[in-house]
Amino acid sequence: DQQVKQNSPSLSVQEGRISILNCDYTNSMFDYFLWYKKYPAEGPTFLISISSIKDKNEDGRFTVFLNKSAKHLSLHIVPSQPGDSAVYFCAASPGANNLFFGTGTRLTVIP
Amino acid sequence: SQTIHQWPATLVQPVGSPLSLECTVEGTSNPNLYWYRQAAGRGLQLLFYSVGIGQISSEVPQNLSASRPQDRQFILSSKKLLLSDSGFYLCAWSPPVGRNRAYEQYFGPGTRLTVT
Numbered sequence: 001d002q003q004v005k006q007n008s009p010s011l012s013v014q015e016g017r018i019s020i021l022n023c024d025y026t027n028s029m030f031d032y033f034l035w036y037k038k039y040p041a042e043g044p045t046f047l048i049s050i051s052s053i054k055d056k057n058e059d060g061r062f063t064v065f066l067n068k069s070a071k072h073l074s075l076h077i078v079p080s081q082p083g084d085s086a087v088y089f090c091a092a093s094p095g096a097n098n099l100f101f102g103t104g105t106r107l108t109v110i111p
Numbered sequence: 112s113q114t115i116h117q118w119p120a121t122l123v124q125p126v127g128s129p130l131s132l133e134c135t136v137e138g139t140s141n142p143n144l145y146w147y148r149q150a151a152g153r154g155l156q157l158l159f160y161s162v163g164i165g166q167i168s169s170e171v172p173q174n175l176s177a178s179r180p181q182d183r184q185f186i187l188s189s190k191k192l193l194l195s196d197s198g199f200y201l202c203a204w205s206p207p208v209g210r211n212r213a214y215e216q217y218f219g220p221g222t223r224l225t226v227t
Contacts, residue, residue: 019170026205033215035217041199041221044155046216046218093214095214101154101155102154
């Protein structure tokens with residue numbers, strides 16, 4: 001059972017525009033959420049996280065929004081750059097040692 | 112700063128052969144350690160995690176096993192590989208529970224395993 005879902009397998013965005021990547025979860029016990037970026041044949045790189053006590057966290061061009069009532073989070077990248085092209089994974093933690101990952105969204109930023 | 116190493120980077124093994132993948136972490140003590148697998152076109156699946164030397168929790172029953180002989184060393188093994196074991200294997204570490212940002216996991220470069 002997939003507790004973290006990324007329903008869009010791919011997304012294409014023009015350089016300079018906003019990229020919005022979405023993630024839904026089913027487990028109300030999740031209290032910490034993370035986004036990772038992954039290039040082919042490399043390990044995922046941690047991008048940004050948010051605790052369930054917040055609804056927004058910002059780090060440079062990256063902002064994560066959390067809507068607990070909808071069990072939904074999103075990652076906004078503004079402005080998008082060609083180097084942002086990668087697979088983005090959403091992950092959630094119930095507070096123990098586990099991270100539950102989504103299946104990823106491939107972002108392509110078109111120059 | 113902390114660094115995580117995995118080797119080998121790529122591996123081609125015949126069905127039925129043994130497997131040993133190694134992961135080491137530098138620059139931290141008593142980390143939590145993890146093994147994940149990413150099968151083609153799929154997300155990351157947690158295989159094992161460890162909170163200390165000799166302590167291994169298995170998330171998915173399979174023919175793989177893990178060991179943690181030292182604080183910062185994590186090994187993934189198999190006695191006999193199956194075709195279905197092919198995939199991209201990732202080791203990760205996180206600070207122990209109670210430390211700052213203990214939820215965040217940091218990944219190694221991965222090992223591409225092809226079982227033929």
